[in-house]
Amino acid sequence: MDQKKICPRFEKALKILNHSWNTLLIYQLLEGPQRYSTIKNQVGISSRVLTERLKELEIENIVKRTVIPSTPVVIEYELTEKGHALAPVLKAMEQWSSTWVNIEE
Amino acid sequence: MDQKKICPRFEKALKILNHSWNTLLIYQLLEGPQRYSTIKNQVGISSRVLTERLKELEIENIVKRTVIPSTPVVIEYELTEKGHALAPVLKAMEQWSSTWVNIEE
DNA sequence: GTTTTTAACTTACATTTCGTAACTTAGTTT
DNA sequence: AAACTAAGTTACGAAATGTAAGTTAAAAAC
Numbered sequence: 001m002d003q004k005k006i007c008p009r010f011e012k013a014l015k016i017l018n019h020s021w022n023t024l025l026i027y028q029l030l031e032g033p034q035r036y037s038t039i040k041n042q043v044g045i046s047s048r049v050l051t052e053r054l055k056e057l058e059i060e061n062i063v064k065r066t067v068i069p070s071t072p073v074v075i076e077y078e079l080t081e082k083g084h085a086l087a088p089v090l091k092a093m094e095q096w097s098s099t100w101v102n103i104e105e
Numbered sequence: 106m107d108q109k110k111i112c113p114r115f116e117k118a119l120k121i122l123n124h125s126w127n128t129l130l131i132y133q134l135l136e137g138p139q140r141y142s143t144i145k146n147q148v149g150i151s152s153r154v155l156t157e158r159l160k161e162l163e164i165e166n167i168v169k170r171t172v173i174p175s176t177p178v179v180i181e182y183e184l185t186e187k188g189h190a191l192a193p194v195l196k197a198m199e200q201w202s203s204t205w206v207n208i209e210e
Numbered sequence: 211g212t213t214t215t216t217a218a219c220t221t222a223c224a225t226t227t228c229g230t231a232a233c234t235t236a237g238t239t240t
Numbered sequence: 241a242a243a244c245t246a247a248g249t250t251a252c253g254a255a256a257t258g259t260a261a262g263t264t265a266a267a268a269a270c
Binding site: 005012013016017019023089092094095099101102103 | 110123
């Protein structure tokens with residue numbers, strides 16, 4: 001009577017993509033490799049949550065973290081191939097929003 | 106120095122689509138019009154949150170709510186044109202998940 | 211050689227959101 | 241009158257989130 005016939009891969013994808021901030025972070029990283037502080041300022045996320053999400057996206061192999069041993073140390077984040085493969089999803093969202101979303105009331 | 110140059114329409118779209126459950130609910134409703142209890146059982150969401158999200162999606166004109174005056178009363182939910190227009194987004198996610206997401210570890 | 215500066219985090223804590231389970235409502239059937 | 245049903249609603253504890261201050265390490269400034 002009650003079935004979840006939804007594909008487990010798709011469910012997992014939704015879990016990652018719908019976790020708050022993740023889609024916006026990926027969108028931001030589509031611009032190219034960026035440092036922690038840049039992402040933070042551009043996206044307007046708190047450092048507590050940013051660190052958490054970047055770690056999650058790294059574990060999911062969507063984002064790659066690189067340490068640049070300057071002083072002070074700088075960390076660069078960039079999309080992996082798996083991450084770049086999300087571009088069509090973001091493009092579809094952009095397309096939808098430009099056609100259907102309006103901000104006025 | 107710190108700019109949010111992200112398009113407000115796109116930001117709003119993300120806000121709606123990334124709100125937990127919403128994408129899954131829209132995915133479920135792509136199957137066709139459905140009653141409250143069907144959605145609840147298929148998706149595995151609590152009634153408290155389901156009611157909240159359906160109300161949100163109705164306000165955003167993504168979902169339409171119809172009262173069927175049977176006994177007991179039945180409510181049918183279906184996607185609007187704006188809601189159906191999200192199909193490409195969901196398809197892109199499905200495509201990505203089938204290529205890149207694996208469940209094993 | 212002590213203080214300051216900087217990037218990338220951590221931590222503590224208050225606020226908000228979420229999940230669970232029980233309850234409500236209003237028209238039937240029993 | 242009591243029971244049943246669909247679609248919610250309510251109360252409340254648990255989990256996630258935002259805010260702001262603190263930490264670390266090395267090197268540049270004083």
